[in-house]
Amino acid sequence: MNKILSLGRKLDLRHGRVDLSHGAGGRAMARLIADVFHAAFDNDWLRAGNDQSAFDVAGGRMVMTTDAYVVSPLFFPGGDIGLLAVNGTINDIAMAGAKPLYMSASFVIEEGFPLADLQRIAQSMGEASRAAGVPIITGDTKVVERGKADGVFISTACVGAAQIELSLSGDKARPRDAILLSGSIGDHGVAVMSRRENLCFETDVLSDTVALHELVAAMVAAGGPSIRAMRDPTRGGLAATLNEIANQSRVGARIDEAALPIKPQVAAACELLGLDPLNVANEGKLIAIVAPEAAEATLAAMRAHRLGAQAARIGEIVEDDCCFVQMRTTFGGDRIVDWLSGEQLPRIC
Amino acid sequence: MKHLDEYRDGGLARGLAARIHSEAKPGRAYAFMEFCGGHTHAVSRYGVQDILPENIRLIHGPGCPVCVLPIGRIDQAIELAKNPEITLCVYGDLMRVPGSNGASLTKAKAGGADIRMIYSTLDAISVAEREPQREIVFFAIGFETTTPPTAMAIRLAQKKRLRNFSVFCNHVLTPAAMRQILETSDPQSLPLDGFIGPAHVSTIIGTAPYDAFAGEFRKPIVIAGFEPLDVVQAILMLVRQVNDGRAEAENEYIRAVTPDGNRIAQAEIADIFELRESFEWRGLGEIPKSALRLREAYRDYDAERRFSMERRVARDNPACECGAILRGVKQPRDCKLFGTACTPETPMGACMVSSEGSCAAYWAYGRFRASQRRAAE
Amino acid sequence: MCLAIPARVVELLPDDMARVSIDGVVQTASLAFVEGVGIGDYIVLHVGYALARIDEEEAQRTLKLLQEAAMFGAPA
Numbered sequence: 001m002n003k004i005l006s007l008g009r010k011l012d013l014r015h016g017r018v019d020l021s022h023g024a025g026g027r028a029m030a031r032l033i034a035d036v037f038h039a040a041f042d043n044d045w046l047r048a049g050n051d052q053s054a055f056d057v058a059g060g061r062m063v064m065t066t067d068a069y070v071v072s073p074l075f076f077p078g079g080d081i082g083l084l085a086v087n088g089t090i091n092d093i094a095m096a097g098a099k100p101l102y103m104s105a106s107f108v109i110e111e112g113f114p115l116a117d118l119q120r121i122a123q124s125m126g127e128a129s130r131a132a133g134v135p136i137i138t139g140d141t142k143v144v145e146r147g148k149a150d151g152v153f154i155s156t157a158c159v160g161a162a163q164i165e166l167s168l169s170g171d172k173a174r175p176r177d178a179i180l181l182s183g184s185i186g187d188h189g190v191a192v193m194s195r196r197e198n199l200c201f202e203t204d205v206l207s208d209t210v211a212l213h214e215l216v217a218a219m220v221a222a223g224g225p226s227i228r229a230m231r232d233p234t235r236g237g238l239a240a241t242l243n244e245i246a247n248q249s250r251v252g253a254r255i256d257e258a259a260l261p262i263k264p265q266v267a268a269a270c271e272l273l274g275l276d277p278l279n280v281a282n283e284g285k286l287i288a289i290v291a292p293e294a295a296e297a298t299l300a301a302m303r304a305h306r307l308g309a310q311a312a313r314i315g316e317i318v319e320d321d322c323c324f325v326q327m328r329t330t331f332g333g334d335r336i337v338d339w340l341s342g343e344q345l346p347r348i349c
Numbered sequence: 350m351k352h353l354d355e356y357r358d359g360g361l362a363r364g365l366a367a368r369i370h371s372e373a374k375p376g377r378a379y380a381f382m383e384f385c386g387g388h389t390h391a392v393s394r395y396g397v398q399d400i401l402p403e404n405i406r407l408i409h410g411p412g413c414p415v416c417v418l419p420i421g422r423i424d425q426a427i428e429l430a431k432n433p434e435i436t437l438c439v440y441g442d443l444m445r446v447p448g449s450n451g452a453s454l455t456k457a458k459a460g461g462a463d464i465r466m467i468y469s470t471l472d473a474i475s476v477a478e479r480e481p482q483r484e485i486v487f488f489a490i491g492f493e494t495t496t497p498p499t500a501m502a503i504r505l506a507q508k509k510r511l512r513n514f515s516v517f518c519n520h521v522l523t524p525a526a527m528r529q530i531l532e533t534s535d536p537q538s539l540p541l542d543g544f545i546g547p548a549h550v551s552t553i554i555g556t557a558p559y560d561a562f563a564g565e566f567r568k569p570i571v572i573a574g575f576e577p578l579d580v581v582q583a584i585l586m587l588v589r590q591v592n593d594g595r596a597e598a599e600n601e602y603i604r605a606v607t608p609d610g611n612r613i614a615q616a617e618i619a620d621i622f623e624l625r626e627s628f629e630w631r632g633l634g635e636i637p638k639s640a641l642r643l644r645e646a647y648r649d650y651d652a653e654r655r656f657s658m659e660r661r662v663a664r665d666n667p668a669c670e671c672g673a674i675l676r677g678v679k680q681p682r683d684c685k686l687f688g689t690a691c692t693p694e695t696p697m698g699a700c701m702v703s704s705e706g707s708c709a710a711y712w713a714y715g716r717f718r719a720s721q722r723r724a725a726e
Numbered sequence: 727m728c729l730a731i732p733a734r735v736v737e738l739l740p741d742d743m744a745r746v747s748i749d750g751v752v753q754t755a756s757l758a759f760v761e762g763v764g765i766g767d768y769i770v771l772h773v774g775y776a777l778a779r780i781d782e783e784e785a786q787r788t789l790k791l792l793q794e795a796a797m798f799g800a801p802a
Binding site: 361494578 | 732734748756760761773777789798
């Protein structure tokens with residue numbers, strides 16, 4: 001109680017804006033952190049008010065990841081930058097087959113950023129963090145001059161506990177391994193693009209941003225060490241992820257276009273803009289490379305989970321010195337699925 | 350998607366392919382040029398070449414307006430964009446096209462130029478209305494399909510009395526390019542048995558312009574829709590024409606293309622634009638009466654007259670084979686730069702930058718055939 | 727040439743504009759270059775403009791031709 005009174009006047013969260021004093025380390029900054037971040041994330045570590053937080057580890061192997069989020073626009077159908085930050089970071093830990101434990105979040109906020117938006121973002125993060133069971137236990141706040149940050153940039157880190165018997169890695173794919181995909185591709189990219197200036201189209205497509213660690217746990221229970229690698233196809237889409245794994249493992253991949261789950265509206269939006277859904281970002285899907293003997297069981301476990309209802313076996317790993325990812329088109333011909341060059345841009349031709 | 354998915358049906362594709370296999374005469378080679386970049390893209394994306402018999406070869410033509418835009422015009426656009434008063438509105442396709450000295454619109458934007466990617470000329474007009482203090486220049490490219498949208502933008506600017514809108518016009522004409530290919534092609538280096546004619550250009554110009562070609566040059570032309578089944582059906586029609594010894598203009602895309610084309614669009618274009626005496630095409634050189642500029646009555650909307658723009662002549666890298674590739678005379682793998690200096694990450698010429706360009710298409714979709722051939726040897 | 731996609735007219739707007747839909751993805755487009763287009767018609771959409779109306783009968787005829795040609799094995 002005393003602490004709060006000593007921070008001075010409450011923030012005007014409805015109409016106020018972030019200014020340079022909120023990053024200067026004084027009373028205004030403490031007020032911002034308390035009213036926006038502590039209120040949203042709400043746990044004992046943060047309430048203690050230190051620059052660091054401590055936790056016990058059970059012994060064994062730890063996994064750590066860090067990420068930065070700079071998405072524009074900040075708010076899009078199905079989510080916002082905060083939701084992406086929490087889910088995306090948790091997913092990096094999950095892709096190792098590890099259990100995500102604790103997170104940190106630091107914010108670089110542009111002078112003039114509306115406090116209402118900051119609160120919205122923080123609340124999104126708090127809800128996602130509670131839903132996933134991964135508290136945000138430490139953080140940092142900086143404010144920079146107008147024009148030096150696109151509204152807000154969020155940087156995160158997460159630590160998790162590895163399962164010793166698992167050693168998932170992108171260089172472990174072997175010929176005849178099955179390639180499993182947990183659900184429809186392209187949702188996130190299309191949702192974000194629909195809000196970009198100068199691209200206006202109306203669509204019901206929502207970002208698929210979600211934390212995947214529980215789906216992963218179900219898969220690991222079914223497939224165990226037969227799962228060679230998992231990765232979430234974020235920027236660059238499915239094409240980038242498959243090419244990365246193919247190159248890391250020095251193998252090729254063959255996938256079947258007819259097996260790819262894609263929502264009709266996503267397909268339509270991609271046609272409209274001249275984009276290939278294989279290059280469009282996803283934020284709530286994963287690819288798993290699984291030894292052939294465990295593929296069916298792992299796929300069944302995915303389909304039984306609410307986040308994997310549309311899961312499909314989309315292809316297999318093959319021998320290929322050139323490390324090509326090839327796709328049998330619905331038309332019956334073959335084509336290479338390549339990494340994207342540079343930013344994906346809508347085209348007229 | 351209606352009127353789209355039906356034309357991608359794999360079952361029908363197999364049947365059509367079998368029909369083509371049976372009708373293509375063994376021992377005779379057929380070479381058809383698909384003029385339109387959109388067809389190049391469809392052929393690559395769906396692997397159409399894979400289902401055709403060995404003796405039918407598809408040659409990629411210069412129907413990609415990004416590919417044929419001379420470097421000098423990109424340089425001029427970059428100069429315009431560097432003017433602090435100008436906002437340059439461009440289609441996404443143009444952002445990464447290399448100009449001289451490795452410059453590009455993307456790089457200019459990173460350097461602070463106000464370059465905005467738009468989806469439609471309607472967006473450029475909106476920008477001009479919202480920002481009256483800025484000079485809005487629309488970088489217009491494209492064949493006859495894309496010219497009506499530019500015409501409409503100028504018409505709207507006129508109606509809304511916009512004082513801050515102009516067009517940097519690089520619109521080019523399909524029949525002129527086809528004529529150039531046919532007149533300069535050497536049957537030895539480029540045996541050409543017929544054309545797959547452009548889909549959406551033809552919705553605008555109709556089928557009538559192609560009758561002249563078929564008659565004059567004795568080459569069959571089949572206008573084909575954009576989807577892979579349209580292309581395969583057109584190939585069947587071409588094979589039949591060649592076998593029968595006919596040279597006619599036929600229309601496979603009857604659901605959208607009529608003999609007269611789009612009269613309203615043609616009238617707007619005729620009112621606003623006139624023919625340039627000559628225009629440089631990257632890879633094809635100067636072609637007479639092949640491009641458009643704004644008429645005198647619309648000089649206020651012509652960026653070339655509004656801003657003093659120096660004519661730039663810039664040369665391609667001497668080792669770049671885009672020209673020969675655009676004419677269909679060489680293949681991407683014949684170019685020394687392909688895969689070495691010239692990759693999608695570091696494109697040297699437009700054939701690699703544009704997703705419809707032969708080199709980009711070959712890189713993205715076709716390289717594995719070469720590796721399969723090597724593996725088979 | 728050029729990326730164009732069939733879209734269904736779902737609403738007519740003033741100034742020769744319309745809302746068109748491709749499988750639920752909706753855009754505003756100009757109908758300035760086409761005549762006699764009504765709700766339910768399909769148009770060819772290119773960079774925000776309708777360039778042609780898709781003739782349903784001709785489309786049916788095309789599909790029939792494709793199907794006949796694809797019935798290989800039957801006497802030609």
